[in-house]
Amino acid sequence: MCVQDVIGGARVYLSRPAPARRYGVAVRKPMDLPFDPIERAAAIWERRFGEARAMAAVTSIMRVHQILLGELDAMLRPFGLTFARYEALVLLSFSRAGALPLRLVGERLMVHPTSVTNAIDRLERAELVVRRPNPQDRRGTLAEITPAGRDVVSRATEVLMAAGFGMRGYDDAQLDDMFGLLRSLRVDAGDFSE
Numbered sequence: 001m002c003v004q005d006v007i008g009g010a011r012v013y014l015s016r017p018a019p020a021r022r023y024g025v026a027v028r029k030p031m032d033l034p035f036d037p038i039e040r041a042a043a044i045w046e047r048r049f050g051e052a053r054a055m056a057a058v059t060s061i062m063r064v065h066q067i068l069l070g071e072l073d074a075m076l077r078p079f080g081l082t083f084a085r086y087e088a089l090v091l092l093s094f095s096r097a098g099a100l101p102l103r104l105v106g107e108r109l110m111v112h113p114t115s116v117t118n119a120i121d122r123l124e125r126a127e128l129v130v131r132r133p134n135p136q137d138r139r140g141t142l143a144e145i146t147p148a149g150r151d152v153v154s155r156a157t158e159v160l161m162a163a164g165f166g167m168r169g170y171d172d173a174q175l176d177d178m179f180g181l182l183r184s185l186r187v188d189a190g191d192f193s194e
Helices: 037-048 053-079 083-094 102-109 113-125 147-162 172-188
Strands: 003-007 010-014 099-101 129-134 137-145
Touching: 037 053, 053 083, 053 147, 083 099, 083 102, 083 113, 083 129, 083 137, 083 147, 099 102, 102 113, 102 137, 113 129, 113 137, 137 147
Parallel strands: none
Antiparallel strands: 003 010, 099 137, 129 137
């Protein structure tokens, strides 16, 4: 069941609001700790197991993931989206026909087919996406973005861009460096070949 609402002067259909405490605790709530818990864990790790740089880096990346996902989901909540659903809408809006087979959506977003099905189900309930038979594959299904979906993705993108996707504290060179460092890890993991 969808809730009809007006956001930015346009009528949109929102899915049920996400629970406010999705992670059990507010992700962005300041912890006000008198120390960096990851740095502290790295020092203990170093004494017990040895070299801690990789552990500290991975733990930092995982914490930053929690922080960013919480912030992005909060920015997208007024549009009835999570970041995962937003990514699916953007991908569909980038395609020439505005439609892609569900299998390709999963490949391009690098997520499990179950996650794709869940995201498309929710987007379909919100009338932002429709499913259509795939004319190229009788057993396959296409997900197609609707005009309402295009409108929502456009307005949501404006909000995310204005917020720098939660990365406003970094300049262009730092963002490029960060992307390069993480890209090499993705290459090593086999996401793609250079």
